[in-house]
Amino acid sequence: MSFTTDLDFALRADAEDALAPFKNEFHFPQKNGKDVIYFCGNSLGLQPRNVEGAIQAELDTWKQEAIGGYFGGKNPWLFYQDYSKPTLAKIVGCHEKEVTVMNTLTVNLHLLMLSFYKPADGRYKIMMEAGAFPSDQYAVETLVKHFGLDPADAIIEIAPRDGEKILHTADILSSIEQHSSELALTLFSGMNYYTGQLFDMQAITNAAHKAGATAGFDLAHVAGNVPVKLHDWNVDFAVWCSYKYLNAGPGAAGGVYVHERFASDSNTPRLGGWWGNDEKTRFKMEKGFVPKTDASGWNISTAQVFNMVSLNASLELFDKAGIANLRAKSVQLTAYLEYLLQQLPNLRFEVITPADAGSRGAQLSLFFKERGKEIHDKMIENGIIVDYREPGVIRVAPAPMYCSFEDVFRFYEILRDHF
Structure with missing residues (x-):
């Protein structure tokens, strides 16, 4: 053009x-x-x-069905977190079983890092870009402190070259290789909020895995903006918000991706809650957490229906547009x-x-x-x-x-x- x-x-x-x-x-x-x-x-x-009508539909269900809305009504609430999966899977490039909706971005980041960050035997460092969004910086800082580590030692920040404002992929990859013996996790933004730079997530993931580390991403500025292929790139986990390019409204529920090799393994560590438990045993009200064998196994609390309804309405438009x-x-x-x-x-x-x-x-x-x-x-x-x-x-x-x-x-x- x-x-x-x-x-x-x-x-x-x-x-x-x-x-x-x-x-x-x-x-x-x-x-x-x-x-x-x-x-x-x-x-x-x-x-x-279309958001107004979508919210009104759930208000009507609440008014007319009350507790029955979990099993009846237009969109039974028991499965509300599942309705967004088909479209989100297309947007972030994964299987439906690898994606779920819950909580908000930084809460999800904390939960996923607790599952995938395992400092041990001299492998304890986390690599991220310098100048990442402050919330990510805070999350990583407090995570390593949670394990009794010093952030100044445990966090490796990759900065642009002198006089430049964006990162070179080669510098990221060489840093991963340099620290391979002590690296536990790479956690980059898919896209830097300040510069707008889209990182080569496939190359970073490959380098992290070669180094024996886990690869995670914050896709806050990627989801709904740039199509990605999380499953094919073998990314371990990712999180994102839905109030930016996904148009789901302020404070809307965040998204989570967990690769199927972890999502389908009930032994993958995570913090459990009622909504992540297998539906077949959930209502037996028994002790013993039995996680669902997909990304929804990381759901903790009851689906936030009124915090998800706008996302589902917006995703209808994404389905039509592509x-x-x-x-x-x-x-x-x-x-x-x-x-x-x-x-x-x-x-x-x-x-x-x-x-x-x-x-x-x-x-x-x-x-x-x-x-x-x-x-x-x-x-x-x-x-x-x-x-x-x-x-x-x-x-x-x-x-x-x-x-x-x-x-x-x-x-x-x-x-x-x-x-």
């Missing part, structure tokens, strides 16, 4: 876009009586229009955004997200050496919803499900005329 700086190009691209109608399936905030330009799906996705189609549009939309940003030299920023489409998703991170927060605030005043992260980065993320080429052009037009 050859880009131009005129509006007609954007209008033609939207007219030819088979996914364009999905924009009408979402509610947009208003600014001065107009839809905002919403490039913040990497923080919180928009509300799908994650591969969304990715194809996203590559073009983000490339168009990058092209137009290159026509704005007066703003004096650096795009620190990798230029290679295979190393990024929908997000471009604009690094401003000065006035970044001021420029961000001015964007908000002009009806552009983006977010700011210290130090100096404005994150711009046109989610392909509901953002258009015209949105990208209007963004460029406002920056060109007012900044």
Whole structure:
């Protein structure tokens, strides 16, 4: 696709876009009586229009069935965590039995790390990227402290080379090899929240396994953004939230992936609870945890129906759109955004997200050496919803499900005329 700086190009691209109608399936905030330009799906996705009816359906079941809603009604609650599995399995590239929905992102990260981090015999270190999202840093720090270890010794952080902002895959792989005798776990973000860099998860997993370590990922910025193949890549475990690109609403239930070689093994250690117990024995009310032989064996508490209903509603749209189609549009939309940003030299920023489409998703991170927060605030005043992260980065993320080429052009037009 050859880009131009005129509006007609954007209008033609939207007219030819088979996914364009999905924009009408979402509610947009208003600014001065107009839809905002919403490039913040990497923080919180928009509300799908079908969510209201989906929530009302469960309210009606609760009202009409009460406790009977666990076994009756439109969507029996006993199996509510299972309804999202088919679509999530397609999005993250795994078998349905390898995925489940429960809790929230960092809670799930703690639970999975307790299953897969086993410090022993000099193999106790965890490797992650420097500058990972703070919640991941806190989780790893407190995990190693839980085992009586010193974070300064037990955590290896891989930083960019001097003067650079993104990591080289070669540096990650060489570090894994260098520390192979003492490495227990690699835990990288699938995509760095700050730079928008998409990591080579397959290569990292292969290197971790060769070193005798476990490979886990936080896919908060990947799920619903970039299709992955967790099962084929032999990833051991992964977690993600569903309120970003998956559009499931603030605080929505998180997702969990556990490779089948662990999920199907009832002896794989985990913290147990009633909802992870085999349904055939659950209601016998007996001692002795018998986990389900799939990822749902990590479920602990009763399914959070009203915290999952929006996810299921949003996944209906993903099923219709197709994650591969969304990715194809996203590559073009983000490339168009990058092209137009290159026509704005007066703003004096650096795009620190990798230029290679295979190393990024929908997000471009604009690094401003000065006035970044001021420029961000001015964007908000002009009806552009983006977010700011210290130090100096404005994150711009046109989610392909509901953002258009015209949105990208209007963004460029406002920056060109007012900044």
